[in-house]
Amino acid sequence: MEAKPKIPRPTVKRLSLYLREVGLLAAAGRRTVSSKQLGSALGLTGAQVRKDLAFFGQLGHPGIGYEITRLHAHLRQVLGRDRTWNAALVGVGNIGRALLAYQRFAQEDFHITAVFDSSDRAIGQEYGGRAVHGMDDMPALVRQHEIKLGILAVPADSAQHVADLLIEAGVTGILNFAPRRLDVGDTISVTSVDFTLALEQLAFQVSAGLTGSFVDTND
Amino acid sequence: MEAKPKIPRPTVKRLSLYLREVGLLAAAGRRTVSSKQLGSALGLTGAQVRKDLAFFGQLGHPGIGYEITRLHAHLRQVLGRDRTWNAALVGVGNIGRALLAYQRFAQEDFHITAVFDSSDRAIGQEYGGRAVHGMDDMPALVRQHEIKLGILAVPADSAQHVADLLIEAGVTGILNFAPRRLDVGDTISVTSVDFTLALEQLAFQVSAGLTGSFVDTND
DNA sequence: TTTTGTGAAACGCTTCACAGCG
DNA sequence: CGCTGTGAAGCGTTTCACAAAA
Numbered sequence: 001m002e003a004k005p006k007i008p009r010p011t012v013k014r015l016s017l018y019l020r021e022v023g024l025l026a027a028a029g030r031r032t033v034s035s036k037q038l039g040s041a042l043g044l045t046g047a048q049v050r051k052d053l054a055f056f057g058q059l060g061h062p063g064i065g066y067e068i069t070r071l072h073a074h075l076r077q078v079l080g081r082d083r084t085w086n087a088a089l090v091g092v093g094n095i096g097r098a099l100l101a102y103q104r105f106a107q108e109d110f111h112i113t114a115v116f117d118s119s120d121r122a123i124g125q126e127y128g129g130r131a132v133h134g135m136d137d138m139p140a141l142v143r144q145h146e147i148k149l150g151i152l153a154v155p156a157d158s159a160q161h162v163a164d165l166l167i168e169a170g171v172t173g174i175l176n177f178a179p180r181r182l183d184v185g186d187t188i189s190v191t192s193v194d195f196t197l198a199l200e201q202l203a204f205q206v207s208a209g210l211t212g213s214f215v216d217t218n219d
Numbered sequence: 220m221e222a223k224p225k226i227p228r229p230t231v232k233r234l235s236l237y238l239r240e241v242g243l244l245a246a247a248g249r250r251t252v253s254s255k256q257l258g259s260a261l262g263l264t265g266a267q268v269r270k271d272l273a274f275f276g277q278l279g280h281p282g283i284g285y286e287i288t289r290l291h292a293h294l295r296q297v298l299g300r301d302r303t304w305n306a307a308l309v310g311v312g313n314i315g316r317a318l319l320a321y322q323r324f325a326q327e328d329f330h331i332t333a334v335f336d337s338s339d340r341a342i343g344q345e346y347g348g349r350a351v352h353g354m355d356d357m358p359a360l361v362r363q364h365e366i367k368l369g370i371l372a373v374p375a376d377s378a379q380h381v382a383d384l385l386i387e388a389g390v391t392g393i394l395n396f397a398p399r400r401l402d403v404g405d406t407i408s409v410t411s412v413d414f415t416l417a418l419e420q421l422a423f424q425v426s427a428g429l430t431g432s433f434v435d436t437n438d
Numbered sequence: 439t440t441t442t443g444t445g446a447a448a449c450g451c452t453t454c455a456c457a458g459c460g
Numbered sequence: 461c462g463c464t465g466t467g468a469a470g471c472g473t474t475t476c477a478c479a480a481a482a
Contacts, residue, residue, distance in 0.1 A: 282439075
């Protein structure tokens with residue numbers, strides 16, 4: 001057996017932020033960063049950054065900092081970003097269509113390669129050059145495109161049902177935009193994005209006169 | 220001085236979930252819920268639910284559970300949902316337009332009452348019956364509509380600048396859809412929704428073969 | 439009996455502080 | 461010196477377990 005370090009969830013979230021920031025630094029031609037510099041760009045302490053990066057063993061150089069290209073490659077690999085991901089989108093309502101048009105996903109090598117909807121009015125339509133398929137086509141297309149990720153942009157009522165369909169079709173990770181907890185097996189991962197919850201958290205903070213910011217994204 | 224209990228942030232997030240669930244139960248005509256029932260609907264333990272609700276003092280009845288109408292009213296009040304919120308949307312790109320068309324915000328008494336964009340092509344257009352204003356109109360409209368919440372749906376490059384404009388106009392809470400940390404004063408609250416971060420977290424979990432779900436929303 | 443409210447224990451993450459390397 | 465990696469301390473949250481109320 002191996003020593004599996006088991007990265008804490010808060011750390012994983014920050015790793016994504018590090019990757020983003022390091023990508024910018026790389027593009028700017030920088031050679032190295034210290035934990036302190038990287039941290040202050042993201043509102044974190046140097047110690048926090050070092051602890052996070054130390055999960056992968058000796059990665060930085062005392063007195064120097066972290067070599068940007070090396071760190072960048074390492075983070076990409078750890079986060080599974082050293083490859084392209086195909087995703088299936090279900091639901092071409094307001095949110096679904098916005099995601100189809102959203103440039104950043106493609107930029108980051110997440111490709112929506114199949115689109116589904118249950119409405120007869122939607123099926124057969126095209127959005128951004130991608131045809132909308134009926135749910136029946138899901139198993140075949142998911143297999144064909146080797147899709148591992150499903151993006152759920154359907155109403156709350158049908159979220160669980162559609163999640164079940166996606167899983168049955170072979171998807172192992174679901175990005176859920178519906179304001180509903182999904183019940184999935186132990187082998188499936190779910191990350192949720194809940195606009196209304198986010199707004200509500202904000203309203204609480206404002207009405208409580210609370211200070212300070214409160215970043216998040218999914219949990 | 221008063222005993223201010225200071226509710227932990229993880230608890231606040233769950234309070235929103237309780238409110239949602241209790242709303243459904245109320246609509247279904249149920250009279251009471253136990254902490255265990257409420258918890259299992261949301262994937263939480265009874266103890267967790269009780270601890271959360273105990274912040275407001277004796278609210279449930281041993282042997283019975285929690286009275287739904289009372290709990291509902293209480294949660295609404297605590298979360299600042301016993302009133303209507305006006306919000307300003309900035310940015311009518313893909314995400315901004317999806318939010319304008321998103322029914323649920325209005326359903327939950329969050330009203331987008333002013334819409335802004337910096338592009339000359341967008342200004343003057345109408346979306347869902349709401350005219351797009353230039354940034355110059357922001358201070359006047361924010362004051363006029365008594366807007367406290369700003370929704371930031373602009374590119375990452377301009378997010379900080381627009382946030383500054385919103386704050387100067389009088390907004391005290393910002394819902395940020397840009398993949399950027401916002402630097403704001405201590406008196407302003409920020410909640411972020413970051414699609415790409417969410418997708419990336421999911422990709423990590425899937426590629427790590429990790430099990431289990433991972434709900435979130437903003438952090 | 440059922441179910442709450444709550445101290446106490448357990449857990450996980452962050453912060454501190456410093457030895458050691460370049 | 462500057463900066464990393466890390467044990468140890470500190471802090472906040474969750475889980476446990478049980479006395480008390482209906």
